[in-house]
Amino acid sequence: MxxxxxxxxxxxxxxxxxxxxxxxxxxxxxxxxxxxxxxxxxxxxxxxxxxxxxxxxxxxxxxxxxxxxxxxxxxxxxxxxxxxxxxxxxxxxxxxxxxxxxxxxxxxxxxxxxxxxxxxxxxxxxxxxxxxxxxxxxxxxxxxxxxxxxxxxxxxxxxxxxxxxxxxxxxxPFHLDMKISIKGIASHAGIAPEMGINAIRVLSKIIAEMPNGRIDEETTTNVGIIEGGRAANIVAEDASCLLEVRSIDKSKMIKIEKQINDIVKKICSQEGARFRIEKSLEYCxxxxxxxxxxxxxxxxxxxxxxxxxxxxxxxxxxxxxxxxxxxxxxxxxxxxxxxxxxxxxxxxxxxxxxxxxxxxxxxxxx
Ligand SMILES: [Zn+2]
The missing domain is CATH 3.40.630.10 (Zn peptidases)
Known part of the structure; x- marks a missing residue:
């Protein structure tokens, strides 16, 4: 032609x-x-x-x-x-x-x-x-x-x-980026570990409980970066992670976001840690x-x-x-x-x- x-x-x-x-x-x-x-x-x-x-x-x-x-x-x-x-x-x-x-x-x-x-x-x-x-x-x-x-x-x-x-x-898909920051309490790891709250451990519990990978045929989530702590002899005061949630169905993406929010709240209240969640919609x-x-x-x-x-x-x-x-x-x-x-x-x-x-x-x- x-x-x-x-x-x-x-x-x-x-x-x-x-x-x-x-x-x-x-x-x-x-x-x-x-x-x-x-x-x-x-x-x-x-x-x-x-x-x-x-x-x-x-x-x-x-x-x-x-x-x-x-x-x-x-x-x-x-x-x-x-x-x-x-x-x-x-x-x-x-x-x-x-x-x-x-x-x-x-x-x-x-x-x-x-x-x-x-x-x-x-x-x-x-x-x-x-x-x-x-x-x-x-x-x-x-x-x-x-x-x-x-x-x-x-x-x-x-x-x-x-x-x-x-x-x-x-x-x-819609694509949401999230950052979860955990604030614990620093303390000497050998002398007074019981005085501290380990932010790394709190964040680990959160990540372990979060939905991960392929959720269904049009929805996925992934933790891609994790950061935290200052030294092995300090109970970690700070820890954070970056993750993303994607779904072709916006309501599914919002549902996963809410699940993650709830898990962070629940575990931080159990562990006595504070938290901050930031999010940004990368694209629709x-x-x-x-x-x-x-x-x-x-x-x-x-x-x-x-x-x-x-x-x-x-x-x-x-x-x-x-x-x-x-x-x-x-x-x-x-x-x-x-x-x-x-x-x-x-x-x-x-x-x-x-x-x-x-x-x-x-x-x-x-
Ligand atoms: Zn290209």
Missing amino acids: YTLSTEKLTKTFVELAQIPSPSWKEEKVLKYMIKRLKKNGGDITVYPCGISSNLLVRYEGTTNQPSILFSAHMDTVGPCDKITPVVTKTKITSDGNSVLGADDKSALTMFIEAMDYIKENRIKHGPIEFVITCAEELGLKGMKGFDTSVVNSKYAFVFDSGGDIGKIVHKA GFSIPESAQISKLAVKAMERIGVKPSFVALGGGSDTNILNRGKIKAMNLSCGMEKIHSTGEYIKISELKKGTELVLSLIESV
Whole structure:
């Protein structure tokens, strides 16, 4: 249906991958994106965010189809000081010393190449928007710092999920971070242990009683960091831990949070310790039914290019979670990247091509 050049696609991807872009240091990739998207007719606005920037790129429509939004991030995890992409017959890998950065430069490539193709082949389309973010890997900081109300589109597709083209992430969890701090009483551990209250021991009892790991198919919790005490001969006065609770169902997340609160209260009162609980909602979840208009659009666009769609729920967050906060309906689509966040990261060239076809098909199907 679309006759894309494999060489051109590969070249763009390699050029992007070669530019190191750790979180907050995306400037060179930003410049590259501006150059390429300006060239094919994009109207570009740079929105400063933290010490970096997000990018909004608009293409005026030539038909009266509704506006459609695509999104991806520019930053990559490390190691990424020097990236040397290795192109084989079927895939692109790093040289083994760094990540490849297909997360998420595969998506950036697809966006550039799709717009080049539209321009070259004079394909008719409605208005198209791209939001290209910074600092996604640091906890979605770029998208969190972007005012999504400037976007015109009602439907958004984030290209930032692993695996072959065809995966539609229509559910992702709410994510709550919690910190539990316990205050005991310090005392000499050898001379007067009975005068002390050991905060480490109190916290251990709390953690042992707390729900842990997979609670059900859409709910998880984990204690990730624990700190406390000053020396082996002092009854520990302070101890704290950081934990997270995730669930696609907000009420389940709140229920676990309440359980944890109750356990902390109960054990601290039994042990005579004081406590403080801090919490912050990292991001909201989303759950879009398969019957929704945006789901039908994704399915139609995939079937049109011979891709079999499959709906999945994901346990992690992405810029999609933030986009879904407002009026926009957003889904996260797989963009062919594999073994992300590792030096074994790779992408099949056939998937790079399929993904670009999918961008084009979404634009034509909306
Ligand atoms: Zn990513």
